[in-house]
Amino acid sequence: xxxxxxxxxxxxxxxxxxxxxxxxxxxxxxxxxxxxxxxxxxxxxxxxxxxxxxxxxxxxxxxxxxxxxxxxxxxxxxxxxxxxxxxxxxxxxxxxxxxxxxxxxxxxxxxxxxxxxxxxxxxxxxxxxxxxxxxxxxxxxxxxxxxxxxxxxxxxxxxxxxxxxxxxxxxxxxxxxxxxxxxxxxxxxxxxxxxxxxxxxxxxxxxxxxxxxxxxxxxxxxxxxxxxxxxxxxxxxxxxxxxxxxxxxxxxxxxxxxxxxxxxxxxxxxxxxxxxxxxxxxxxxxxxxxxxxxxxxxxxxxxxxxxxxxxxxxxxxxxxxxxxxxxxxxxxxxxxxxxxxxxxxxxxxxxxxxxxxxxxxxxxxxxxxxxxxxxxxxxxxxxxxxxxxxxxxxxxxxxxxxxxxxxxxxxxxxxxxxxxxxxxxxxxxxxxxxxxxxxxxxxxxxxxxxxxxxxxxxxxxxxxxxxxxxxxxxxxxxxxxxxxxxxxxxxxxxxxxxxxxxxxxxxxxxxxxxxxxxxxxxxxxxxxxxxxxxxxxxxxxxxxxxxxxxxxxxxxxxxxx
Numbered sequence: 001x002x003x004x005x006x007x008x009x010x011x012x013x014x015x016x017x018x019x020x021x022x023x024x025x026x027x028x029x030x031x032x033x034x035x036x037x038x039x040x041x042x043x044x045x046x047x048x049x050x051x052x053x054x055x056x057x058x059x060x061x062x063x064x065x066x067x068x069x070x071x072x073x074x075x076x077x078x079x080x081x082x083x084x085x086x087x088x089x090x091x092x093x094x095x096x097x098x099x100x101x102x103x104x105x106x107x108x109x110x111x112x113x114x115x116x117x118x119x120x121x122x123x124x125x126x127x128x129x130x131x132x133x134x135x136x137x138x139x140x141x142x143x144x145x146x147x148x149x150x151x152x153x154x155x156x157x158x159x160x161x162x163x164x165x166x167x168x169x170x171x172x173x174x175x176x177x178x179x180x181x182x183x184x185x186x187x188x189x190x191x192x193x194x195x196x197x198x199x200x201x202x203x204x205x206x207x208x209x210x211x212x213x214x215x216x217x218x219x220x221x222x223x224x225x226x227x228x229x230x231x232x233x234x235x236x237x238x239x240x241x242x243x244x245x246x247x248x249x250x251x252x253x254x255x256x257x258x259x260x261x262x263x264x265x266x267x268x269x270x271x272x273x274x275x276x277x278x279x280x281x282x283x284x285x286x287x288x289x290x291x292x293x294x295x296x297x298x299x300x301x302x303x304x305x306x307x308x309x310x311x312x313x314x315x316x317x318x319x320x321x322x323x324x325x326x327x328x329x330x331x332x333x334x335x336x337x338x339x340x341x342x343x344x345x346x347x348x349x350x351x352x353x354x355x356x357x358x359x360x361x362x363x364x365x366x367x368x369x370x371x372x373x374x375x376x377x378x379x380x381x382x383x384x385x386x387x388x389x390x391x392x393x394x395x396x397x398x399x400x401x402x403x404x405x406x407x408x409x410x411x412x413x414x415x416x417x418x419x420x421x422x423x424x425x426x427x428x429x430x431x432x433x434x435x436x437x438x439x440x441x442x443x444x445x446x447x448x449x450x451x452x453x454x455x456x457x458x459x460x461x462x463x464x465x466x467x468x469x470x471x472x473x474x475x476x477x478x479x480x481x482x483x484x485x486x487x488x489x490x491x492x493x494x495x496x497x498x499x500x501x502x503x504x505x506x507x508x509x510x511x512x513x514x515x516x517x518x519x520x521x522x523x524x525x526x527x528x529x530x531x532x533x534x535x536x537x538x539x540x541x542x543x544x545x546x547x548x549x550x551x552x553x554x555x556x557x558x559x560x561x
Contacts, residue, residue: 093125093201094132097517099352100208104137109215113142113207114165116153122162123183129203130164140211164207168214175210182206184519202519209243209515216245218511220264223251229272231298234485236518240502244512253279259286265508266291270298270480271307280306284313290413290470292508297365298480314409314474315372315379319391323366323403323478327388330360337392338362339385341405347382348507349406349500352514357496359383360487364479366391366403377411383477383500405482408475408504415468475504492521 113134119127134142145153147161157165162179182203189197222241224233233241233248241248251260253275259266259282266286275283287293295307300318311318324336340358343350366389369379383406390400481487482497499514506514 093203093520094129096133096136096204099515099517100133100204101136103208103212103515104140107137107139107211107215109168109170110139110141111211111214112165112167112169113140114157114167115142115144115163116147116157116159116165117144117162117179118146118148119144122179125201126179126182126203129182129201130207133203133207164210166207166210166214171214171217173214173217175213177206177210198522200519200521205239205243205517205519208517209245212515213245216511218509219245219247220509220512221247221249221260221262222265222267222505223249223260223263224267224269225253225271226250227252227254228268228275230268231270231480233267233269234483234488236485236488236498237483237501240498240518241505243517244502244506244515246505253282258282259291264292265505266293268293268295270296271304272299273302274304275306275310277306280310283310287411287472287474288413289415290472292473294475294477294504296477296480296483300365310474311367311476312370313373314377315370316407316409316476317368317370318478319366319368319403321365321392321394322363323385323389323391323405325385325389327386330362333362335362336390337364341383342386343500344382347380347408349382349408349503351503351507353496353499353503358494359482359497359500360491360495361405361479361481361497362487364405364481366405367407367476367478368403369407372409374411376413377409379407379409381407405478406476406500406504408473410474411472413470413472415470473508477501477504493518 113130115122115130130142134140147153154160157163157174157176159165159176160178164177164179164182166175166177167173182201183198184200184202186197186199189195224230238248246265249260251263251266253259263286266283283291283293295311297318300320308318322337325339325341326336328341329336329339338360339362340360343353343357343359345355366385367381369381372379381404384404385402387402388400389403390398391403392398483501488495488498498518502514506512
């Protein structure tokens with residue numbers, strides 16, 4: 001075989017192998033294409049199924065979200081707006097005091113608030129306030145009755161339109177609050193300018209007082225003495241007395257001959273002349289029967305020996321000059337005699353008052369404590385200066401020391417009740433009958449005498465058991481500025497003068513608590529510099545100049561870039 005033949009044979013074999021490999025590769029590729037084609041068809045149908053399912057799921061979620069949103073909105077719509085809204089107003093009309101919150105949280109009697117007015121035409125401040133206030137207790141409900149649509153409501157509740165009627169069915173008591181006493185306007189402004197200018201909002205004080213009135217049956221009378229140059233009780237104090245359901249009357253002791261029997265509290269308010277000895281004796285008789293007396297000093301430019309003797313009996317002596325405090329004075333006045341006295345947190349006068357609250361007085365007299373006339377008298381000072389206090393004598397001499405501006409003396413006294421007197425009278429009549437029958441029949445007289453002796457013994461035991469113990473209370477405040485309208489109105493909630501004074505009154509009665517709440521001012525307040533000095537120079541001169549210099553330097557540097 002030739003070399004060429006062998007080479008040709010090898011070449012043919014190689015060609016055959018390559019051809020076979022090419023055929024196998026082509027078959028394999030064809031098979032893979034077929035597989036891919038079949039897989040693509042089945043995968044396509046499967047892909048369409050997944051997209052359909054995803055679309056259905058998304059649609060279901062959207063519908064479910066819409067349903068949940070609608071249900072949530074309907075549920076939220078049932079919540080009173082008073083609960084949902086937040087008070088961000090500058091005057092905080094809808095921010096309620098702890099007094100209201102505590103009172104309503106303990107309220108266990110159902111009370112209806114019926115607003116006889118057209119809600120759409122009522123000032124929104126009143127509407128929102130009533131909604132929010134009613135939401136504070138489950139026992140308080142609010143209902144609006146339109147007197148235009150239902151005119152019979154005016155007859156049913158015996159009221160005029162724009163009136164809040166407060167009803168308690170359990171006690172069968174009703175109280176009416178006019179909207180004009182809630183949203184108070186300046187009558188002079190209306191008279192001169194013909195438009196309404198609102199000055200204060202007294203919703204909380206009026207409504208809480210009305211609720212307390214209908215759920216309780218306590219009512220007391222305060223008598224104010226007259227014919228000694230006494231001042232009229234200020235509007236602010238009179239308003240708080242009314243909110244606590246005290247009826248205020250005046251009395252001339254010399255004309256009546258005694259303190260009236262229905263007097264629950266005797267107020268001697270800023271006298272300018274002394275009481276007579278006869279009047280002082282009437283006050284003694286009243287106190288010895290468990291009476292409550294409060295004396296508030298103003299001017300002492302008159303001789304007052306009889307009032308001094310009354311105070312001396314209960315362990316108090318009035319200073320002859322103004323008292324001040326070198327550590328707690330009001331800096332804006334630059335006077336030690338306008339200061340913030342310390343209030344004892346353990347006294348009844350501090351009831352419901354926070355430890356950081358302030359009392360402000362000016363040109364006030366002071367008290368020093370002496371030995372009371374009887375050991376049964378307890379003396380408690382609740383308002384006074386610090387150890388840095390002092391009293392000004394004769395205009396140039398100062399005596400340092402601690403002085404008091406508020407002192408209360410109490411005494412437990414046993415008195416015989418009227419029932420015992422009636423029983424004694426009846427027993428005397430019985431004894432007389434027994435004596436007359438004893439003259440007729442001796443045996444019966446002896447028996448009767450024994451019976452009388454036994455009865456007398458029983459009566460003595462009953463008298464000892466029925467002896468009533470009462471508490472007399474005598475309070476002295478040495479500063480008229482504690483209740484002065486100019487001061488209490490000017491400082492508003494910043495001072496608690498009126499609260500302290502009201503506590504000294506309500507603490508005399510077990511079933512009365514001080515729920516008086518002052519009206520909130522709607523007057524526009526301005527930020528003013530009350531005391532010019534270094535701080536004024538800092539804010540008005542130094543800081544503006546510093547800002548200008550800093551801005552110029554920044555501008556100058558950036559200009560060179």
